[in-house]
Amino acid sequence: MDEWIDYYGSTHTIYVSRLHRDLHFEVIARDIIGYITSPDAVVLDYACGEALSAAKVADACAILYLAEPAPSVRDRLIARFALNTKIRVRSLDELRSMDENSVDLVVMNGVAQYMTPEELDSAFDAIRQLLKPSGRFVLGDNLPPGVGMFRDVLALLRFAATHAFLRDALIGLINTALSDYPQLRHRIGLQRYSETEMITKLGAAGFKATRAPRNTGYNPWRMTFVAHN
Structure with a gap:
């Protein structure tokens, strides 16, 4: 995961424009809020x-x-x-x-694919210790086998068309293709789990999990799981 951490900590081209970046995080925030059941909740992203x-x-929780x-x-x-x-x-x-x-709610969104299976197991253990007995763990935006970059591109273009930044998306995709991201993705790879594999992996960590009917974020071809102790 270290190389991916370095990549996302750098100036990268994953977001095709500032609008894309801002909307991405707005959608994620909206979906996280949908899982908060009380204004007194303690939430971990x-x-x-x-x-x-x-x-x-933060406005929706304690x-x-x-x-x-x-x-x-x-x-x-x-x-x-700093002021919040x-x-x-x-x-x-x-x-x-x-x-x-x-913690009442833990969300891990769009992260599992960058972790080795061992790193993910370690994260699951840490999360399970933090969760209250009544708490929930939302594991969102997971890559299933057979869903490659084409579907990611299609999801982005649909999102861009809906929010009027299609031109930026097309230019941004060219910039990304010319960046080091494709090489990094090819060299390191991304972890993919089927629905059964992820539910089994969560079960081995002590969670009872089901697949959510809708993925977090704007990519409908990815999967979200909701787990509890």
């Missing part, structure tokens, strides 16, 4: 990225932890939300020192 719309999530592995991204999160008393930024290592059974 695991490997959250830039989390530009985290303030909206405390929002933003856990991010990339130091440069963490620094930006700390600066961005509900938001607390942590490294992934710092989660180990949090109280057990202290």
